Amino acid sequence: MSDQFKSHRCQTGFSSPPCYDAEGATESCDTLGVVPKQAQDVARWRKAERIRLRDARQALSVAARKKIGAALAGHLQQVLKDRFAGARGMVLSAYWPIKGEPDLRPLMATLHDAGVTVALPVVETRAAPLTFRHWTPETRMVRGDWNIPVPPPTAPVVTPDIALAPLVGWTADGYRLGYGGGYFDRTLATLDPKPFVIGIGIKAAQLATIYPQPHDIPLDLILTEIGLHSG
Incomplete structure (x- = not known):
């Protein structure tokens, strides 16, 4: 990261984009609020950090991932209870885990049984x-973009x-480095x-800045296996 970028980076109160693998680095100064060279510095740095953090996450053992997922599920249930009375009657968008992400699918089924409308x-x-x-839990999933299982086009x-x-x-x-x-930002x-947005991650993936x-x-807040970090 260049010193020039560090001295001129945007401080906007926004977080990083969430999905898959194509960070844009060629937007104009009018679009990004920074000169193109600075935007390219950010894009290169983020790409390198994504690779590093994903490799570290995927290197975790199956047992470690299971422990992290269980801890996160417990923390998330508590947040939903404290802030949304359990979220019964509400719509909660979850995610299907890929690339070593914490697996909350058992909690998705529990929330469905408790009267939460779960979406993907x-x-x-x-x-x-x-x-x-x-x-x-009965949804017959189909393969979507990036081969990720998704509900079928007939799902409401x-x-x-x-x-x-x-x-x-x-x-x-509260900033997020995504794929x-x-x-997600779009x-x-x-x-x-806007929905209330909860970031789900692991403590070891904390960064000083994005x-x-x-x-x-x-x-709105971030949860890891050790608990609540913002919001």
């Missing part, structure tokens, strides 16, 4: 906002009240009212 995000158009489709479209955002990296002030496709920009850019949208 679906990429139905490239470089467009996500669609959220209803999921139940819903609008989340609460959205879980898997984290590749995160900062103590780089920008889908989606949040279109939802009114060098926020104008397209980055902040999370």
Whole structure:
């Protein structure tokens, strides 16, 4: 990261984009609020950090991942109880775990049984906002973009009240390093009212900063296996 960038980086109160593997680095100064060279510095740094953090996460043992997932599920249940009376009657968007992400699928089934409408995000158009489709433990999943299981096109479209955002990296002030496709930020920009967004990650993936850019949208709080970190 260049010293020039550090002295001129945008401080916008937004967080990093969440989905898959194509961080843009060629936007104009008018788009990003920084000169192109500085934006390219950020994009290169984020790409390197994604690789490092994903490799470290995938190197965890199966037992360690299971322990992390169970701890996160407990913390999330407590947050939902304290802030949303358990979220019964609400729509919660979860995620299908990939690339070593914490597995909350058992909790998704528990929440469904407790009266929460659980949804999963679906990429139905490239470089467009996500669609959220209803999921139940009986849903017959199909393969979506990046070969990720998603509900079928016949599953009802819903609008989340609460959205879980898997984290590749995160900062103590609520910023998120995602996969780089920008889908989650695009989606949040279109939802009114915006859902309450909870980042789900591991403590070891904490970063000092993600060098926020104008397209980055902040999370409402962040949870890791050791508990609540912001919000």
